[in-house]
Amino acid sequence: MTDLDNERDDLDGHTIDELSDYLDRGRTPLDPSIEGSAGCRIALGSLERLRQISKSLVEVDAAAEAPRSDDWLGGILESIGREARAGRDIPLLPPSPRATLSVTEGAVRGLIRAAGDRSGGLIIGRCRLDGDVTVPGTPITVSIDASVFWGERIVETVDRARETIYSALLKHTELTIASIDITVHDVYFAQVNDQEPDDAGDGSASNEGDVL
Amino acid sequence: MIDETNASAASIDDVVRAVAGVTSVYPQLPEILGLPTAVAGLARDVAAHIGEPTVRIRIGIADADASRAVCERVHAAVLEHLVQQAPVGTPASALPLIAVSVVAIG
Numbered sequence: 515m516t517d518l519d520n521e522r523d524d525l526d527g528h529t530i531d532e533l534s535d536y537l538d539r540g541r542t543p544l545d546p547s548i549e550g551s552a553g554c555r556i557a558l559g560s561l562e563r564l565r566q567i568s569k570s571l572v573e574v575d576a577a578a579e580a581p582r583s584d585d586w587l588g589g590i591l592e593s594i595g596r597e598a599r600a601g602r603d604i605p606l607l608p609p610s611p612r613a614t615l616s617v618t619e620g621a622v623r624g625l626i627r628a629a630g631d632r633s634g635g636l637i638i639g640r641c642r643l644d645g646d647v648t649v650p651g652t653p654i655t656v657s658i659d660a661s662v663f664w665g666e667r668i669v670e671t672v673d674r675a676r677e678t679i680y681s682a683l684l685k686h687t688e689l690t691i692a693s694i695d696i697t698v699h700d701v702y703f704a705q706v707n708d709q710e711p712d713d714a715g716d717g718s719a720s721n722e723g724d725v726l
Numbered sequence: 727m728i729d730e731t732n733a734s735a736a737s738i739d740d741v742v743r744a745v746a747g748v749t750s751v752y753p754q755l756p757e758i759l760g761l762p763t764a765v766a767g768l769a770r771d772v773a774a775h776i777g778e779p780t781v782r783i784r785i786g787i788a789d790a791d792a793s794r795a796v797c798e799r800v801h802a803a804v805l806e807h808l809v810q811q812a813p814v815g816t817p818a819s820a821l822p823l824i825a826v827s828v829v830a831i832g
Contacts, residue, residue, distance in 0.1 A: 552752050552786060552829035559832065600829060606794045612818065613805075615797040617828040625831045628789075686793040686831055 525599075526551040530591050533557055537565070553599055556624035563631050564590060590639050604647045606688055617687055619643060625682050626656065633678040635671035636660045639699065645692070653692035656683070661700040672696045741807045742783055747796035750786035752829055779822040781808070786830035797826045 525533065528548060536548055537558065548554045601619030608615050623641050630638040638660050645654040656679065662668050676694045683691055739751050781804060787796045801824050808821050 550752060552750075552784065555750070555786065555830050603827060606797060609798050609801055612821070612823050613801050614823070614825045615794065615801065616826070617793050617831075621829050621831050625789075628832055682789075686828075688794070 525553045525557060528554055530557065530561075533561060537561055552618070553620060556620060559624065560627055561591075563628070564637070567631070567637055590637065602647050604687055604689065605650060607650075619647060622647075622683070622687060622689075625686055626658070626679050629679045629682040630658065630660065630675045633671075633675040635666040636662045636675055636698070643689075647689060650688060651690055654689045655692050656694040658694065658696045659699050660696055661702055662698050664701055668698055668701075672698065737811075738781060738783070738804055738807060741803050742785060742800055745796070745799045745803050747787050747791040748785050748800065749788050750830065752784040752786065780825050781822050782825045782827070784827050784829045787828055787832075789832040793828045793831065797828065800826045 526547070528551070533548065533554060536545060541549075541558075548558075599620050601623070603616040603618060604622060606615040606617065622643065626641050627638045630636065630641075638658055640657075640659040642657045643654055644657055646652045647654055658675075658679075660672070660675070662671055676696060679694055680691060683689060742748055742751050783800060783804065785796070785800060787793060804824050804826075805821070808824075809816075812821060
């Protein structure tokens with residue numbers, strides 16, 4: 515099976531490119547096969563957030579004439595497609611023995627991505643739930659790769675994201691979260707500051723490759 | 727015995743859509759695959775004979791309410807709907823299982 519086949523499976527027969535084109539068209543004409551797919555809806559939400567952030571990146575990159583690898587954006591797009599799939603069922607305590615309630619792993623990954631992006635100062639690249647999420651009480655480690663924007667204090671930004679993600683998980687799941695591990699792989703220009711980059715603050719950021 | 731048929735699924739969808747916090751009701755696999763109605767029905771019949779008849783509901787929810795709260799509301803609404811549809815005196819054990827799955831949040 516090729517990567518394209520895998521992507522089509524994950525997104526109910528669609529690809530990230532198709533979803534991107536669909537967004538370009540303003541989601542018109544309405545495509546029921548996309549709008550009726552949970553995976554596609556999760557991916558569309560992630561793409562919309564990524565577009566807003568990447569627009570800022572492109573503008574600032576152009577102003578700073580800083581080289582930026584397209585692999586970065588490609589990697590995030592690939593993660594969005596792969597992680598939108600339903601995955602495992604994460605159980606919730608049922609109200610009766612003749613009912614089962616659950617949240618899909620794809621929904622939780624989408625939740626984590628949205629919470630992380632919303633916390634500000636970073637963008638989530640890859641997200642993984644390590645541990646058997648199908649068995650209540652099993653300690654789960656959330657492993658996240660992220661990129662932090664230039665000028666942000668990495669430790670504070672990551673702590674803020676971790677708290678936001680933990681709150682979201684606490685609200686929507688009954689997972690036993692052992693830890694939320696966030697690894698910062700890249701630092702990119704994303705915000706226009708009046709200050710020169712050298713005055714950014716803690717000096718903890720470089721153009722690429724900073725890892726906590 | 728109420729089964730997961732096309733007729734009941736359509737009306738259950740309406741019930742689920744009316745529940746507070748539900749933003750979308752997603753189709754089951756046969757519809758996603760674009761199978762003809764007759765084939766989708768056949769697939770459901772086969773599934774019902776393999777395991778216990780189950781009403782499976784896949785929903786998208788708003789971020790405002792906790793998943794569990796919305797799922798419980800959906801379960802209560804569907805159960806009430808099934809009881810109303812069943813012949814008088816049908817025991818609860820004769821009703822299908824209800825499986826509610828949150829597939830998208832926010």
